[in-house]
Amino acid sequence: MNAPSKAASSTASDVDVARAIAESAAAVLVAARASYDGDDLTVLKNLGDSTAQDHIAGRLSALRPDDEVLSEEAKDSPARLLASRVWIIDPLDGTREYSEGRDDWAVHVALWEDGELAASAVALGGPETVLTTADVPMLRGAAGAPIRIAVSRSRPPALVTTVADELGAELVAMGSAGVKVCSVVNGVTDAYVHGGGQYEWDSAAPVAVARAAGLHTSRLDGSPLVYNREDPYLPDLVVCRPELAQTLLDVIARAEQ
The missing domain is CATH 3.30.540.10 (Fructose-1,6-Bisphosphatase, subunit A, domain 1)
Known part of the structure; x- marks a missing residue:
């Protein structure tokens, strides 16, 4: 090339x-x-x-x-x-x-x-x-039931299982972090919750695309995802349909108590 x-x-x-x-x-x-x-x-x-x-x-x-x-x-x-x-x-x-x-x-x-x-x-x-980020379509419609949460096929965090149990959600196993975030963008799942350790490069590009599609993106505690920091370790995130954000964050907070 x-x-x-x-x-x-x-x-x-x-x-x-x-x-x-x-x-x-x-x-x-x-x-x-x-x-x-x-x-x-x-x-x-x-x-x-x-x-x-x-x-x-x-x-x-x-x-x-x-x-x-x-x-x-x-x-x-x-x-x-x-x-x-x-x-x-x-x-x-x-x-x-x-x-x-x-x-x-x-x-x-x-x-x-x-x-x-x-x-x-x-x-x-x-x-x-x-x-x-230039041409991803805005997400339309609303989450169905049960809620579908993307999860690692090889090492699903215990937190996600706890959250899914409380919400009666379906866990959908798949590979890379980018694929999981983009599954929410594409409407294949409704949320991606991760708490097992990642770095900025694992989420920066797909999170930007998710934001362009109108999705909620944050840390597990609801704080912003911040990039280009001295330490690029960025271990957790939530990407979801906006109408699910507060419910998910509340359940996560209870699960982490």
Whole structure:
């Protein structure tokens, strides 16, 4: 894939850059998995992480050379704390699912600018489906019954089980954090509650897309999700239909007492 010209990099909007990078990185990941002929899943996970990281780093260097980057797969730089524009990247969210040949993995590309998530894109399981902050549709309708809560297929937090039991909710298991957030965006589920430990790159891009769709996003205690902090550890979040937010937060508060 040819690198964009400098002229293209100066005229493309930030969301167009996010979309193009997420889409092309997902295509690179699909190709890398198809070409791997071994049977060691750890090797395939590492191949996916490194391949996507190298691709995204190269694209950002060409398209937005003056911006800082926070990525799961790259060394952190304190320079980002003084920058007004920082790309928050997860080159491959859901390495386990990717290595197992599943499609519930994602590529996260988000831009943080002057204290807020400004633009983002999430590629879901390949280059064919990319959600962005520019064109994600606003969520319509209301939650049905029972409420559906997205949960990790491999390590569901005990908190979520407690919340689901109190609400009579259905737990829907799936892979990456990005896939779970976007399942709420797409109406596949009604909420995603997580309390088991994450970092900023796990949620920045999908949270930005969720906000653009009109969803509630917060920490478990209802406080805002804040990005580009010195310590990128951001262990918990709630993403849900807005009409469910207060009910979920109240149940979570009781469960954590």
